[in-house]
Amino acid sequence: MKVYIDSYGCTFNKADGQIMAGVLNENNIDLVDNIDDADVIIVNTCYVKLPTENKVVYKIQQLQKNFPDKKIIVGGCMVEIDPEKLDSIGPNCSWIGPHQLNKAADVVKQTYCGEVVRECGFSKESKVGVPKVTDDSLIHIIQICEGCLGACTFCCTRFARGPLNSYPISDIVAEAKEAIENGACEIQLTAQDTMAFGRDTGEKLSTLIKEVANLDGDFRVRVGMMHPKNILNDVDEIIDAIKQPKVYNFIHLPIQSGSDKVLKEMRRGHTVDQYIEIVNKFKKEIPDLTLATDIIVGYPTENNDDFLKTVDLLNEVKPSLIHLSKYQHRKGAISSSLKEIPHQTMKERSKFLSKIKGEITKQENEELLDSHQNVLIVEKGSKGGFIGKTDSYIPVVVEDVNLGEFVRVKITHATATYLKGIVE
Template identity: 40%
Template sequence: MARVYVENYGCTRNRADGEIMEAILLRAGHELAETPENADYVVVNTCAVKDPTEHKMARRIRELIDSGKKVIATGCLVHVNPGVIDRRVSGILGVKSIDRIAEAVSIAERGGKLVSVEDWRERSIDKLELPRLWKSGVAFVVPISEGCLNACTYCATRFARGVLKSYRPELVIKWVKEALARGYREIQLSSEDTGCYGFDIGTNLAKLLDEITAIEGDFRIRVGMMNPNHAIKILDELIDAYRSEKVYKFLHLPVQSGDNEILRRMGRNYTVEEFEEIVKEFRRRVPGLNLNTDIIVGFPGESDEAFQNTVELVKRVRPDKINVSRYSPRPGTIAAKWKQLPGWLVKERSRVLHRLRLAIAYEINRSYVGREIEVLVHGPAEKGGIEGRTFNYKEIILDSGKAGELVKARVDRTGSTYLRGTPTFGGLPHSSEQKTIYK
């Protein structure tokens, strides 16, 4: 049997896929390596959302093979642009074929090569029916669906994930209860678009949240990204669900542009006014809302006026955090065929938004100084101190704290991307579990 290391990139959804593959490998008798260096095989679970990310994935696969490792490529890149993947890989699995990971390793051990990149229309698996690897920690990712209902002209991820497939509410609830029973204190609901959850099976995200918050226990729920055109359809009941103390007051609502013509060209199916309506209602009824959004700069056809409209929207709405991306054409997408903006112009617009977003974020975070707020402690931070998440999912660095505790903390100082605080008193302890497989 082989020693295998699973290396995940991209979204939390990919992390969940990685844990599924780890559990399947263990069940098949393989050993999980602690580092790539100690592994016989490295599974590179790729992301392909942007062109620079694609280059990074291709380079990483090549580096591993050059160092003597056998590599199995999985994730979105194998659907979006398989031509950039080194031909020396020992196997290739699409996102709908991760249940074949143990088979891929076994075939590679015999000198063969499994390539399974079925189109989402040809093969569908319910990933909540597959095993997961339980690890020590505070947060647990629960996928609630795969695919989406949008057809954005710039997005290649949909080529991999396909059309919306929502997982049955009873399976989601089963996983949440199991995670809580094992000591996890934060449930991260993950999807390509949580806003359209259930539209294909006669339910919706708000109803799912109501079912989860009805579960006994002191825990928190982080809702993943939702698109405005779906969120607005269930706005009232969604906001009602958010008012539960178990739901982080965190809204990831990507606007992508502040210009309606650019939104139309992007195929986003909502207007700037609808985005602002959602934000206004959430802020009115959900105190302390932490608004995160995404903006693409340099989209084909973005004029100076259109970009300025985006700047003005940011100034009006003042999101807590903005993920600014420079547009890059993705293979097979409609927008890739259109006339592209000069690279220097895209970079300059990105810098303008970056400076603006940091200034706004710092001003917002400064308003927290001196406040005492609830924090769920996650554990040691990468750059020192103890990382936690506030009631609205802002990152806070504490001087001390035990992973899994819910504590009160006073905010002492801030940066643009984090808060810094001191615990004032503790909460319930968290008991970690050792690695095991869900049966």
């Protein structure tokens, strides 16, 4: 029996795929890299945005059409968010929800034998310290908690991931230590909201970051998305943790809108001024900080004045990375009961923000021309060369280096999305 796993979406979901692969490997079930060689196909779905939903729905439909003799299992967020639609497009598909990964081997075996198995529902099962199989030994993902404390009106992911479930710091540090000893040079701490970590157990994200960063070895730590609402009372401690030499000078702090009115209607739980205050504190203490943020363009209640406030905010804080999403209704989300703004208006606003995004990142990258950067080489480039990350998590393309090594690089070229450099 041979299994092919196809994962979509975020870093957290990618790790779910690695856990399923680990469970199958422990049960002597073969994993294959080519879908043609598989007897069973697992589609590990993401459902955060409509384009991704459309992509996974199309994939499931095409697999059934093109491989009628292969068994199909659907995993990921779609299983919990939209089971009705999943049942309609794949009535003969088995399911495995994101909280049932430890049952992956049983689901595969039963499905292979012709049964339709559907393992769903929530569980407190830990996702730390379990066997994982990954095609990248250099970058190791650790899920530090699952679920969130938010009530964002536009989000459907929280229906799949459930209430907050934080994992013990000791277990996370043990997994990180083992990964580093096995050759990992980048540890990614991920969650739906890393700042929610420990709110249910009494532990703190800042403590976790420091304990991982103080492990022996040459590596870097990347901290995943943090909700501004949950960082408000811990800004100084998180800054101190990010300042650790082995931690990337990088934060992902989504704002979604520059309008307090829209933020309130989104139930974000913080104001624009609070967000700016957080960012200013970080930039004062960490001058070479890379700030990533998320913007939703065209939330149903967003008027032109709200949009212009978002423009003003971006021009003021100048995020190094801006993830833009055009608003679209999501299954079960509160905002889905509202009337969408005209799509042409949304398209025009998105185009305007895309231009600002390009201008900000190009200017920031150009300021690094002729600078000398410490770079960790993490992957091969798709068009040749190698891709590394600076201490501020900015991608740099270089030649003639080895994966997993730290090199000193002079920056010779800058674009809106990456740098190029030569090894000194």
